[in-house]
Amino acid sequence: MSVFYGSIEGSAKTEVTRRGNQVSGLTSHTRGWNYGIKVVCSTDTMNNEIYEVWETGGSDNATTTNLLKKTTIDSNTQEVIPNEKD
Secondary structure (H helix, E strand, O other), X not given: OOOEEEEEOOOOOOOEEEEEOOOOOEEEEEEOOOOEEEEXXXXXXXXXXXXXXXXXXXXXXXXXXXXXXXXXXXXXXXXEEOOOOO
């Protein structure tokens, strides 16, 4: 069963979509040459949903990353679990 659902539009005539489950998760990386954003959706051992937004070095240096935001959603209550930083 899909837990995550993503879509992207560009110069192609149609939108494309992808699904992710608890095992595969879902990752997208949208970037220019020098700057990009990677979004990683995953689950933990309690089946809580985890969403991370990363800044990247773009196509020129995609391995350079900086975590901008991490949000965890409780699998039972569907509420945000506060992070230690927040």
